[in-house]
Amino acid sequence: MTYDELYAQIKKKGSFLCVGLDxxxxxxxxxxxxxxVTMSDAEAIFLFxxxxxxxxxxxxxxYKINTAFYEAPGWEGVMQMERTVIYxxxxxxxxxxxxxxxxxxxxxxAKQYAKAFFQRxxxxxVTLSPYMGxxxxxxxxxxxxxxxxxxxxxxxxTAVDFETMPTxxxxxxxxxxxxxVPLYERVxxxxxxxxxxxxxxxxxxxxxxxQLARIRQICPDNFFLVPGVGAQGGTVEEVARAGxxxxxxxxxxxxxxxxxxxxxxxxxxxxxxxxEEMACEMRRFLEK
Amino acid sequence: MTYDELYAQIKKKGSFLCVGLDxxxxxxxxxxxxxxVTMSDAEAIFLFxxxxxxxxxxxxxxYKINTAFYEAPGWEGVMQMERTVIYxxxxxxxxxxxxxxxxxxxxxxAKQYAKAFFQRxxxxxVTLSPYMGxxxxxxxxxxxxxxxxxxxxxxxxTAVDFETMPTxxxxxxxxxxxxxVPLYERVxxxxxxxxxxxxxxxxxxxxxxxQLARIRQICPDNFFLVPGVGAQGGTVEEVARAGxxxxxxxxxxxxxxxxxxxxxxxxxxxxxxxxEEMACEMRRFLEK
Numbered sequence: 001m002t003y004d005e006l007y008a009q010i011k012k013k014g015s016f017l018c019v020g021l022d023x024x025x026x027x028x029x030x031x032x033x034x035x036x037v038t039m040s041d042a043e044a045i046f047l048f049x050x051x052x053x054x055x056x057x058x059x060x061x062x063y064k065i066n067t068a069f070y071e072a073p074g075w076e077g078v079m080q081m082e083r084t085v086i087y088x089x090x091x092x093x094x095x096x097x098x099x100x101x102x103x104x105x106x107x108x109x110a111k112q113y114a115k116a117f118f119q120r121x122x123x124x125x126v127t128l129s130p131y132m133g134x135x136x137x138x139x140x141x142x143x144x145x146x147x148x149x150x151x152x153x154x155x156x157x158t159a160v161d162f163e164t165m166p167t168x169x170x171x172x173x174x175x176x177x178x179x180x181v182p183l184y185e186r187v188x189x190x191x192x193x194x195x196x197x198x199x200x201x202x203x204x205x206x207x208x209x210x211q212l213a214r215i216r217q218i219c220p221d222n223f224f225l226v227p228g229v230g231a232q233g234g235t236v237e238e239v240a241r242a243g244x245x246x247x248x249x250x251x252x253x254x255x256x257x258x259x260x261x262x263x264x265x266x267x268x269x270x271x272x273x274x275x276e277e278m279a280c281e282m283r284r285f286l287e288k
Numbered sequence: 289m290t291y292d293e294l295y296a297q298i299k300k301k302g303s304f305l306c307v308g309l310d311x312x313x314x315x316x317x318x319x320x321x322x323x324x325v326t327m328s329d330a331e332a333i334f335l336f337x338x339x340x341x342x343x344x345x346x347x348x349x350x351y352k353i354n355t356a357f358y359e360a361p362g363w364e365g366v367m368q369m370e371r372t373v374i375y376x377x378x379x380x381x382x383x384x385x386x387x388x389x390x391x392x393x394x395x396x397x398a399k400q401y402a403k404a405f406f407q408r409x410x411x412x413x414v415t416l417s418p419y420m421g422x423x424x425x426x427x428x429x430x431x432x433x434x435x436x437x438x439x440x441x442x443x444x445x446t447a448v449d450f451e452t453m454p455t456x457x458x459x460x461x462x463x464x465x466x467x468x469v470p471l472y473e474r475v476x477x478x479x480x481x482x483x484x485x486x487x488x489x490x491x492x493x494x495x496x497x498x499q500l501a502r503i504r505q506i507c508p509d510n511f512f513l514v515p516g517v518g519a520q521g522g523t524v525e526e527v528a529r530a531g532x533x534x535x536x537x538x539x540x541x542x543x544x545x546x547x548x549x550x551x552x553x554x555x556x557x558x559x560x561x562x563x564e565e566m567a568c569e570m571r572r573f574l575e576k
Contacts, residue, residue: 068400073408078362165471165474
């Protein structure tokens with residue numbers, strides 16, 4: 001999917017919501033597991049996803065598949081992850097699919113991950129970690145209309161361990177005054193040399209709206225994937241005010257707040273309501 | 289496996305070699321694929337691994353399973369990854385198994401990854417990326433006798449993008465002189481607060497022996513997983529001289545140089561020869 005196509009979907013649906021499919025077999029409602037006693041445990045993962053997707057798709061432009069939850073049950077879980085993507089592609093061809101994999105490895109290994117997420121799984125985007133530098137990112141950027149979503153400033157508490165640490169340029173002039181820039185800003189500036197707004201997004205947490213506004217100044221055009229709304233304390237309003245650009249430029253993710261809002265037989269209806277609530281709030285900012 | 293048990297294995301085998309199972313279906317020798325025409329493509333991955341393991345195990349203390357190569361073919365590949373670990377556990381119970389996954393995500397997601405690699409897959413260690421800070425590492429350290437192998441200074445060219453970037457402490461005293469320390473050193477110092485030599489190793493590339501010596505000073509006791517010997521230009525001798533400690537403290541990895549040394553029917557014999565050559569060189573340093 002291209003930048004313009006993504007923005008067109010956002011306008012059409014009046015929403016920049018991304019629903020996170022962090023599907024934990026232990027949290028799948030009993031009613032799903034009981035629906036078919038002959039199925040394997042892992043199949044309940046797909047059936048749950050299918051119901052959540054069908055209920056929330058009208059309010060959603062993207063689904064984010066958190067690979068960890070599908071890897072924990074082993075190959076059976078990975079199979080259900082693949083079924084989920086196939087279902088999304090077949091049933092909702094305009095949906096943007098994110099593999100939230102946070103991979104980061106180099107050369108040949110990076111190529112294998114790109115193959116896993118862009119060819120085998122056919123997702124539109126994959127989240128990556130910048131630690132190892134360009135070698136870990138560039139192999140993904142050769143895919144047409146596919147996206148890298150690079151970790152920049154995340155929503156978690158220990159983002160302060162390294163992400164916000166002040167860095168200085170390696171300079172040959174020892175006595176030159178040195179500008180200190182947080183690591184996440186170096187990541188964003190460097191990544192902007194590797195790709196463009198057409199193939200790189202950044203992960204910027206909703207829990208730090210003042211930094212979100214600052215990052216929007218550094219890269220006015222890129223999309224941001226924003227976790228941390230809801231359970232972690234960020235709000236749609238803060239994020240929209242600090243981070244929106246003229247093409248929206250935001251995908252705001254909610255996982256647990258939508259998919260586990262209700263554990264009864266009405267789980268899908270409740271998920272739809274929660275997604276609709278968020279989309280309604282988003283629409284206010286899109287219409288401005 | 290504990291620190292002492294790992295060192296005991298190294299002494300017993302006279303080797304600190306780790307063989308990297310970067311098994312690419314496209315590079316599996318034709319003779320393996322032809323051996324059983326009724327098997328699925330992916331099964332050739334396991335059969336190749338099995339032959340390589342049986343041939344190299346006498347010279348090897350660890351196998352490193354590069355998850356990317358098993359994810360690229362989808363769930364069928366993940367199944368062969370699991371079969372490989374089961375085979376290792378059943379046949380060579382004293383082998384140290386590393387899931388080279390380079391994951392890095394927080395909270396609940398980190399717990400799911402720990403489940404995937406320590407419970408479902410029962411590997412001894414998993415490689416992790418430090419970018420998101422302690423939240424991404426701590427959930428793994430609660431497993432007894434399991435290990436985190438944290439990316440510190442890697443062997444690739446773009447390690448200079450961020451890993452070696454000078455950082456300064458966030459200080460309340462604005463005019464205090466600030467010591468500049470490369471990012472990888474911050475990672476090592478911070479991680480040394482999270483765990484101990486009993487549950488944290490660091491990835492330190494063989495291509496930078498002078499930094500390897502410096503890192504050995506910072507953490508005298510931890511094991512290092514050292515990639516970059518062979519194809520990338522590092523040598524066993526340089527690594528041993530710069531990085532060894534009184535408990536060896538090194539696992540030197542070789543992947544392609546061993547497993548793809550020969551593509552004929554003699555691929556396993558050649559792999560054994562290559563592994564033996566490396567182990568012989570290593571023995572010299574262990575006997576000193």
